[in-house]
Amino acid sequence: MAGIPEYELAWIGDKVETNFNDIQISAEDLVACQGEIGDFILTCNDQSNPDKIKVDNIIINLPYQEEAVIDGGVSLLDHNYNLEADRPAIILQDYPDLSAAFISREGLKRSLEIKNDYPDKEVYYFYQGMRFLEDNDRLYEEARKAGVVFLKFDIGQLTVSEDLKIKYKREDLELELTGTMMAAPELKATNETKRLAKIFNLAEGYQDYLQLDNIYLQPTLSGRRGVYLLRGSRGPTALTYFKEELDFTLKEVARNLTGVEEIDSYERTVDDQKCILCYTCYRVCPHGAIQRDAELNSMKVMNLACQGCNLCISRCPTSAIEIDYDYFQQKDSFDETTLIICENSAEIAAEKYDSMTGEDPLSGFQEIVVPCVSTVERKKVIKLLAEDSTDIMILGCVAEACKHLTGHDRCQQVVDRIKEDLEKLDLNQDRVHYKRLSPRMAKDLGGFLADWKEAVIQ
């Protein structure tokens, strides 16, 4: 696209000062995002930003939504506060549920601040769990020495009445208090989440945040390459490690600018004669790597965004998406049991086992290594069952380890469907197996395969 402004980085939300050629766009003004890492085209709806922009990287950096946990009182995060004269200050965290980790630090700092300014004022601090991150332990000691009264209320009963009276009751103590109430708010995902998920074609994560709860994902990565998440778009832990996460993200951006490579050497193309624009591939792709090609009137796979899971190929109803490689050709013998293994869990676990014990747990099996078990297509498994007389074992990842977020579930559906259809035709459905494991389960893998080899293979 000639003539549109180009940037190295776009901040959706709050901008942080960097040395990059970057631009800030507010979430409400963003209308659409096309393209892939190194070549995103953003469409904006605002005077202060041009209509279309080309950017290499995107960081979504939005504040949390704060929701008051009690009516009245002041938010603990609000630095403008007035203390009522002749009345105690009451700091409340973890009410009704545990607050985000960084709240403890805010609360401790606040309690010390009050004691500094008004040494004679009574300060009560109600909490369920104190988080001793950074140097919170030092602050805690100081606060106690200064006379702040700490009361843990996960034991006992704490009630806050409508007129902000606190009643605290436990076996050895009963207390009633009114004073300046400073309560930690509940933190929720930025209220732009749903809209942004749609614009960036990202799956929504836990508690409405934009990142799925997944140990594979480094803190600020979204499913889509080149799109990063901070603070209210990511999750409450982001507040604790904000500086570290920001540094990590900016390093990623810098590295991306030196060049990004395709995930594998295979070509995935969409046959525009077969594609019916049902948008199924677009909706299922965990990496936002599929887009509609305006000129051809079919979908197309963006090679830099693609992470190679083959979920789109598995889901396409017209078999329009093709890859120039057949994973199943890795099987060259029909005497040994087929083991379809995911390179992100089983393959790693097998290597670990080998280095631990000197034994290759996969020997005696026909290995088919796939980038994700979502690569496994129903029609291919059935064909294999017909051609071969041995069993087929598929080893995928547990949810927390699935690099492709939904691939492990997709395979479960494929296997369930195969078994159902086999049962309906009175065919043996016990020759297909699916197990999930993590890359760390080397011993389990070794033991399990050895047992199975004995039982099944003879």
Next chain:
Amino acid sequence: MADYISKLQRLLEEDEFVVCSEMGPPVGADPDFIRKKADYLKGYVDAVNITDNQTAIVRMSSIAAAKIAADEGLEMIIQATGRDRNRIGIQSDLLGASALGLRNVLCLTGDHQCFGMDEGAKNVFDLDSVSMLKAARSMVDEGILLNGKEMDFPPKLFLGGAANPFADPFELHLMKIEKKVEVGMEFIQTQAIYNLEKFDRWMEEIRRRGIHERCHIMAGILPTKSVKALRMMKKHVAGMDVPDDIIERMDKAEDKKEEGVRMAVDIIEHVRKIEGVRGIHLMPVAWEEITPRVVEEAGLYPRPEVSEI
């Protein structure tokens, strides 16, 4: 003197507090089944509903059963539902009913066939309850059929419909009642009442809209002696409101039968005092024989004599 179409209409127009009851026809062709039921109701009720394949269960047709009961001297209210017949069938039935001397009809949309045992049946719903009332109104008042054809001898029918004070949301269902009154519904029988507070509020709204002055409202009463039945109604019957304290009351009672009668009488006494309620409609499911006792203990016996219309 006004020209009344039916005894029921006369009683309502002359401000009598009316007592109606209900009869379910047999799953079979025995006319004595009806006659036996008619026998113990005689003298205790002003009019009796005869259901029409209720909950989509095949039973003797409403009109046939009503004629048998009418021959025993009872004032009958037939029911017509839109589920099983199209506009041709329904108009035909109404003409036949009038010819047989059956003068009161309750026009209902009808329960979906999935509630019965013929879930694979094709349903009709050519006319909904509103269209049915309008069609009947035109037949009675103007002597014309839906298609505009004039009849030599128009039917004589007193038209009613059902209403549920406990269906939510409020406004959506009230819209329907307004429409029915607008097209000419003359009396309403409500769903069984247990939640008196909610019924009071509904009646307030009815009065605010002036519906009680354009239509005779009869309060539905379902005497029961079974905690199980109450629980079942609470949980599984859509649009029924059975408060927990009613269930508790029945649960704690030693003599469930007595408690059932007492509860029904209490409800009757309450609704009788409400402005706009012109009668009761007793629906003692699986306990029809208790009707005479309830009527007596509610102080509603004997019923007024009405000469032939």
Next chain:
Amino acid sequence: MIVGKLKEVNEIKDSLPADLESLLIVGCGSCVSVSLAGGEREAESLKNLLDFYYQTNNQEVAIETETIKRQCDDEFLDELELAMARNQIVLSLACGVGVQHLAIKYPDKIVLPGLDTTFYGRTSAIGEWEEMCHGCGKCILDQFAGVCPVARCSKSLLNGPCGGSQDGICEVDDSIECGWQKIYDRAEKLGQLESLLDFESPKDWSTHKDGGVRSHKDPEFFQE
């Protein structure tokens, strides 16, 4: 679009003659593919499954598949000529329209349906479709705030709701939303509640199939 669901594989298998020697499976690349049912992927999976079945039961059956863009237009069916010449029994994965058009075009072949055609629907979510239209022949959507009482009310009431509508749910099943609740809510939002109070006359069903099996000629191609 037309929505359908693949038949259970045992039902398909039972409909095939016992002495089957060869079979042509024809997939359809339009509506049924969009509803993820009878496209090329399903056709190929089905072929592999039936191959496996017959092989296990020691029956030699030659199965081939062809998927064409649509089965409701002649020119696409022409692409099947050679494959059709090789087979007597054909299993079509198209909707009821396609199956019959195939049968009309190839009157000497036994054409069997592999799909249960269900309704005219929209895609409400990935993998989910909802019934929207009944093809009644006289669209009245302008009178009901854009929600069709014929297709989206289980009883097709024009003066709804029925007494079984409770908290926006249909009496037939908890999973069905009351169409009349939707009509009411939309009308309220759009300020059209007044007109809902007007009585709606019974529908003229003669424009629907009740008036006889229908066909339609565009006057630009047919002059009287």
